[in-house]
Structure formats: structure tokens, C-alpha cells
Amino acid sequence: MENEKNHLIEPGHELTKEHEDPFIGLLHRIIRMAVMVLAVLMVLVIVWGIGDVVYVLYKRLIAPPFLLLSINDILATFGAFLAVLIAIEIFINITLYLKADVIPVRLVVATALMAISRKVIVFDFEKITPPFVAGTGAVVLALGITYWLISRKI
Secondary structure, three states: OOOHHHHOOOOOOOOOOOOOOHHHHHHHHHHHHHHHHHHHHHHHHHHHHHHHHHHHHHHHHHHOOOOOOHHHHHHHHHHHHHHHHHHHHHHHHHHHHHHHHHHOHHHHHHHHHHHHHHHHHOOOOOOHHHHHHHHOEEEEHHHHHHHHHHHOOO
């Protein structure tokens, strides 16, 4: 019963084992290669994102007033930092999938929580509507409850 419960929480895909049907085995190997390509691309995105954070921070610090950041500059910088951290979390999801052939559901939900938290941090309350804020709050609540339920030890 415990194995069934874990299987329901984190459905796995046996991509590394040979399948009895050679065609399905080939498709599994192709998918595994595609996931590896995604991992390489995500590393490039992370490096590019770090370069972007450095460039944006540099440009904002050298603009008048010199070495001072406004609140909007700080929030934009936080948003850029968090975007890189989210990309790192996605890379970790990909590498865990490659190692275990299991979708790390808890980590995926945690990544989604981080992404929606980034959105909340960089909200421009002058441009968004109350229904958008309420909808975002509902998403945060739903993801929080989902994470709590997945993390519970029954």
C-alpha cells in the first residue's frame, strides 16, 4: 500500500530500463535525450540570466543618482534574481528526473510557489486590478495547501 501511495504522489517513468517493445524502448531513449537537451538549455538560460542581472544592476547603479537605487529598481532587481533562482529550480527538477526517472512533484510545486511568489514581489499595484490580486492569492493558497498535503507524512 505504501508503494502505491508514493507512486500516486510521484508517478515515475522507467526511461532507463529496456522495454519489451523495441519501438517503445527507442521512444524512451529519445525522450531521455530530449530531457538532457533541456538540461543543457536550462544551464544556458541560467548563465544568461546571471549576466542579465549583473548588467541590469550595473546600468541602474551608474545612472544618476550614482550608486543609488529607487524602490522600483530594487524590485526589478529582486525579480531578476528570483527569475534566475526559478531557472535553477527547474534545472534541479530536470536533473532529478534524469537521475530517478521520477517527476519530483513536491519540488515542482515548490518551484511553482517560488514563481508565484516572485510575481507577488514584483506586483505593480498601480497597474493590476483587484480580481488579479484575488486570483493570485487563490493560486498561492492552492499551491500552499498542495505543498502541505504532499509533504505530510501519513
